[in-house]
Amino acid sequence: MGRRTQAERDAMTIEMGYALVSAAVLAGLTFAAVAAPALLLLDLGRTARTVVLTVAATIAVLAFVTRVVHVLWRFPTRPEGHRLDGAPDPAGLPRSGRSDPSP
Known part of the structure; x- marks a missing residue:
């Protein structure tokens, strides 16, 4: 496996x-969507307010981590059909059997 080109490094950085x-945008919107209705529409005590904010923050963190993993997991590692470990990508290999799909 060779070294990455500058274009590949730039693409990964972007x-x-x-x-x-x-x-971050998703986490902020998630926090606002969970916390705002309860805090603005309901008259909550101190303990209930703390619980709502804790639940909202926890859900926002989960949304943040899920989004980062989802975006980076889908990023292609190598355009020429090889994974980062050097093994050929099974999806990039030709299938055995007939090459012409017509009957």
Whole structure:
């Protein structure tokens, strides 16, 4: 397995930035969607308010991590059909059997 080109490193940097920014926006929106209705519409005590904020923060963190993993998992590692460990990607290999799909 050879070294990565500058274009591959740049693409990965941009993808990581996209993953982090989109995950931060998603986490903020998730926190607001969970916490705002309970805090603005209901008259909660101190303990209930703390519980709502803790649940909202926990769900926002889970949304953040899920988004980052989802975006980076889908990022292609090598365009020429090889995984990062050097093994050929089974999806990139030709299938055995007839090459012409017509009957």
